[in-house]
Amino acid sequence: MEPENQDMLAEAPQDGTAAAPPAHEAAALDPFALPPHMREPNPLRWIFMGPQGLRAGWSVAIFIAVLLLLGRALSFVMHKIRPSSSGNDFTPGGALISEFLAFLLILAAAWIVALIERRSVMDYNLSGPRRPYFFFSGFLTGFAALSALVGALMWGGWLHFGPVALSGPKIFEYAAMWGLAFLFVGFVEEGSMRCFLLSTLTRGLNFWWALGLIGAICLDLAIRAKGNGVWGVYAIALMGLGPCLWLHLRRSPGAGFWQAAWVTSTFFGFGHTSNGGENWIGIFAAAAIGFVFCVSVRVTGSAWWAIGCHAAWDWAETYFYGTADSGFVAKGHFLSTTTGGNPLWSGGTDGPEGSLLVIGVILLLLVVLLVLYGGKKRAVPISVPALQHALE
Secondary structure (H helix, E strand, C coil): CCHHHHHHHHHCCCCCCCCCCCHHHHHHHCCCCCCHHHCCCCHHHHHHEECCEECHHHHHHHHHHHHHHHHHHHHHHHHHHCCCCCCCCCCHHHHHHHHHHHHHHHHHHHHHHHHHHCCCHHHCCCCCCCHHHHHHHHHHHHHHHHHHHHHHHHHCCCEEECCCCCCCHHHHHHHHHHHHHHHHHHHHHHHHHHHHHHHHHHCCCCHHHHHHHHHHHHHHHHHHCCCCCHHHHHHHHHHHHHHHHHHHHHCCCCHHHHHHHHHHHHHHHHHHHHCCCCCHHHHHHHHHHHHHHHHHHHHHCCCHHHHHHHHHHHHHHHHHCCCCECCECCCCCCCCEEECCCHHHHCHHHCHHHCCHHHHHHHHHHHHHHHHHHCCCCCCCCCHHHHHHHHC
């Protein structure tokens, strides 16, 4: 036997498996291997870059900074155009304009961050399969869920219907205007929470960072907020603590997603504390349904179901049934309603979302979502940097 062959035999493992190539050959075969000049430790690069590109914290910081900068510029321009404009009237025209402008701000901020990260805006939980199907499925489910809540309130004597408030072409005119307004509401709120933030935090959030963010939210409420249902935020924060800690201790591969869902759902409830007429049930309901929307991203592979469900819920509540929505009663609603009885059950000034019955409807919504889509394994879209990290 030739010496070369003897050396190869000596290097081969004794269990019958193929010999591993030398380290320099393995690096040459790896298509994702970094060039030699990039393999040297670089503290500055480590601060800004992680295994999946720009670190999540910097992405969120840039997103918020761009939103604030563009928002202030837009407010300045709008004030110059209409210095006496007031945001107190909940009208379809005013809502449509404000939500459309908010949508443009969210889209611009996400596009700038995506450009820096060398991603597409669609990578933020928008590129899943069967997008039109999930959007319309979510829309029908949202309308049905809100209708079930209204029906339960009427059956219990806490909600009473009055005469139809609109007639003739006005029915369709206001239906279309409110429909577009709440479609943009779905894009804005789901686009910021279940698209950008959920996607970004999932790839860069551990339990201790999540706990710190939740603690900061609760501390801000304890210092600054008075009334308006802050206990709803505390409740959802405490409910997520145990499960997220358990996933962290088990080192579950999916822990990052659920920790991101905990943070974004709590923050979603926190955002509703600024609404007038809210109670703790309404705040808790907003955070809880935010968590359901996170689950929908997990089981459908995108945020399109959540966008449709969110838009339909608000449209049915505000326009079709004419009830209060987070403490606001709209102008130009189809049906008219009045509440009566104990506010704990009727919702009071908060509307149906402030009733204890909403918790049962949200649980039912979660069950329906899991029954319809939970058994089908759908992967949340993975970006190219994530795929590269997985193959290293």
